[in-house]
Amino acid sequence: MSTSVYSRYRAAFAQALAGALGVPAADIEPQVKPADPAHGDLSFATFPLAKAQKKAPPAIAAQLAQALQVPGLEVKAVGPYVNARFLPLPFTQEVIDGVRLAGLAYGSDAEDGKGKTVVIDYSSPNIAKPIGFHHIRTTFLGHCIANLYRALGWRVEGVNYLGDWGKQFGLVAVGFQEFGKEELREDMAHLVQVYVQANKRAGEDPAFDEKAREFFRRMEAGDAEAMKLWNQFRETSLKGFKRVYARMGIDFEHIEGESRYQGKMDAVIEQIAKKPGVKESQGAIIVDMPYADGEPPVLLKKNDGSTLYATRDLAAAEDRHARFNFDKSLYVVAQDQALHFRQVFRTLTEMGQPWADKCVHVPFGRIHGMSTRKGQVVELDQVLDEAKERVLQRVKENVAQGNLETTDAEALAEQIGLGAIVFGDLKHNRASDYTFDWDEVTSLEGHTGPYLQYAHARSANVLRKGGGVPSAYDPSLLTLPEEQALVRELMRLPDTVKAAAEQYEPSLVARLLLDVAAAYSRYYTAGNKDRDKRILVEGNDAVRAARLALTDATRITLAAGLTLLGIPTPENM
Numbered sequence: 001m002s003t004s005v006y007s008r009y010r011a012a013f014a015q016a017l018a019g020a021l022g023v024p025a026a027d028i029e030p031q032v033k034p035a036d037p038a039h040g041d042l043s044f045a046t047f048p049l050a051k052a053q054k055k056a057p058p059a060i061a062a063q064l065a066q067a068l069q070v071p072g073l074e075v076k077a078v079g080p081y082v083n084a085r086f087l088p089l090p091f092t093q094e095v096i097d098g099v100r101l102a103g104l105a106y107g108s109d110a111e112d113g114k115g116k117t118v119v120i121d122y123s124s125p126n127i128a129k130p131i132g133f134h135h136i137r138t139t140f141l142g143h144c145i146a147n148l149y150r151a152l153g154w155r156v157e158g159v160n161y162l163g164d165w166g167k168q169f170g171l172v173a174v175g176f177q178e179f180g181k182e183e184l185r186e187d188m189a190h191l192v193q194v195y196v197q198a199n200k201r202a203g204e205d206p207a208f209d210e211k212a213r214e215f216f217r218r219m220e221a222g223d224a225e226a227m228k229l230w231n232q233f234r235e236t237s238l239k240g241f242k243r244v245y246a247r248m249g250i251d252f253e254h255i256e257g258e259s260r261y262q263g264k265m266d267a268v269i270e271q272i273a274k275k276p277g278v279k280e281s282q283g284a285i286i287v288d289m290p291y292a293d294g295e296p297p298v299l300l301k302k303n304d305g306s307t308l309y310a311t312r313d314l315a316a317a318e319d320r321h322a323r324f325n326f327d328k329s330l331y332v333v334a335q336d337q338a339l340h341f342r343q344v345f346r347t348l349t350e351m352g353q354p355w356a357d358k359c360v361h362v363p364f365g366r367i368h369g370m371s372t373r374k375g376q377v378v379e380l381d382q383v384l385d386e387a388k389e390r391v392l393q394r395v396k397e398n399v400a401q402g403n404l405e406t407t408d409a410e411a412l413a414e415q416i417g418l419g420a421i422v423f424g425d426l427k428h429n430r431a432s433d434y435t436f437d438w439d440e441v442t443s444l445e446g447h448t449g450p451y452l453q454y455a456h457a458r459s460a461n462v463l464r465k466g467g468g469v470p471s472a473y474d475p476s477l478l479t480l481p482e483e484q485a486l487v488r489e490l491m492r493l494p495d496t497v498k499a500a501a502e503q504y505e506p507s508l509v510a511r512l513l514l515d516v517a518a519a520y521s522r523y524y525t526a527g528n529k530d531r532d533k534r535i536l537v538e539g540n541d542a543v544r545a546a547r548l549a550l551t552d553a554t555r556i557t558l559a560a561g562l563t564l565l566g567i568p569t570p571e572n573m
């Protein structure tokens with residue numbers, strides 16, 4: 001089923017309004033908005049009609065409400081608004097059955113993006129350099145955005161565009177001779193240390209710096225020995241990165257890098273020369289475009305003949321278009337690179353590439369204060385290790401106190417640690433900066449990943465205690481205000497997935513899940529000391545079955561949403 005319960009009701013309401021007003025439904029639909037929950041579910045404001053009808057809005061609303069008959073909706077005028085409320089039936093059943101039928105695919109819509117292709121450039125760390133906060137965010141955001149598009153039926157081509165070309169290899173190569181430990185040649189963290197040390201040294205010692213440049217020049221000239229070493233370092237780093245990706249359940253369609261475009265850049269520059277034109281400026285080659293005031297030109301080649309990040313991105317954009325014929329090409333990269341992408345896309349436009357406007361920079365803000373006990377973060381692995389370690393403590397305590405049963409505390413801590421870090425990031429608007437706080441993200445309470453994982457596990461636990469999911473239930477028994485409120489939250493996932501994909505904004509899904517968990521928690525705890533009894537009512541099997549069905553739909557919604565975010569969903573915690 002491809003339309004959500006919500007959008008079906010909205011369409012029916014709009015259709016009825018349009019009929020009564022004698023206008024096309026397509027004109028009305030955008031004007032049907034969510035209502036103030038106290039007054040209904042859908043709302044249509046009559047102000048815009050007042051002038052033509054020469055009547056006061058409340059009178060128009062009253063008259064319209066009178067005239068409308070929509071199955072499943074209770075329509076009422078509230079002041080100048082025509083409001084509609086979902087009647088408990090069949091609404092409740094439609095939502096619950098829809099969720100349970102879809103299972104983990106709830107929220108997905110394979111028809112939506114059918115036949116369309118999106119390229120998503122994400123993670124894209126630099127080989128043999130410390131990882132930055134931006135690599136962490138792009139990894140989480142990109143993974144989630146890829147999941148969202150897959151859920152909507154798009155063909156997703158995820159590209160991990162490694163920073164695997166540049167002077168840093170010269171620094172590592174030359175640095176290794178001086179500070180490298182032979183036995184750690186295949187240790188990614190060690191290479192990063194060597195890089196950091198060599199980089200510092202290069203700043204102090206011009207001769208050392210020149211040696212590093214010389215090494216990179218050899219690479220650019222294709223020197224076999226230099227390339228062999230380059231390849232070794234690249235493989236070592238890549239192995240390290242792959243370990244983290246496996247840990248996070250991330251699987252890229254393509255892992256490639258800037259080096260792919262080595263030797264292909266002259267062709268690109270030639271192409272640019274034909275359209276916007278290239279010119280020389282102080283020995284460097286730049287794109288000859290009319291630049292806005294204060295806007296720097298796009299550098300294609302430095303005066304020493306080496307090519308640049310932008311040149312490689314131009315080649316990569318063309319290559320991706322040729323290979324994937326994309327409908328969209330996303331770059332999930334920090335806000336700091338906004339100018340870079342503006343220039344790259346603008347250059348593509350000037351080159352006459354008709355697909356240039358399908359390229360989108362998806363920027364994000366900074367993380368402040370992310371460091372581990374070992375100090376500044378150089379690898380994502382360290383962050384995940386520390387999260388796990390912090391959580392493990394608590395898991396062990398809970399097991400010792402008999403509050404938790406698990407045969408593998410380590411594995412559970414890994415899952416919760418991952419949930420803490422990933423959710424701690426994705427709950428923030430992509431564009432905003434945030435300050436990272438260990439206690440906050442790993443807490444079991446509040447707006448956290450572990451809280452959601454716990455809500456999921458708790459619903460799974462209630463189902464287990466209740467003897468599993470009921471096959472038959474009577475939806476007319478779910479009339480409590482908390483039950484109706486919960487159903488309304490569950491209803492939102494499909495539309496939220498679409499909005500999140502359209503806006504490249506995983507936080508919309510993250511926040512919906514918090515709302516679902518909060519609604520379930522209110523339901524579960526309301527008015528009962530023995531909490532399980534709220535669902536597992538004694539002496540009334542019919543009510544119990546209905547409440548278990550709703551619990552099942554809640555568990556599925558949480559599991560589906562967390563999975564989209566890239567967060568594991570342990571059954572017990």
Ligand SMILES: NC(=[NH2+])NCCC[C@H](N)C(=O)O
Pocket residue numbers: 121124125126161162163313316331333
């Ligand atoms: N096509 C791109 N430029 N992707 C982003 C690459 C990010 C780059 N490696 C960095 O760490 O800053």
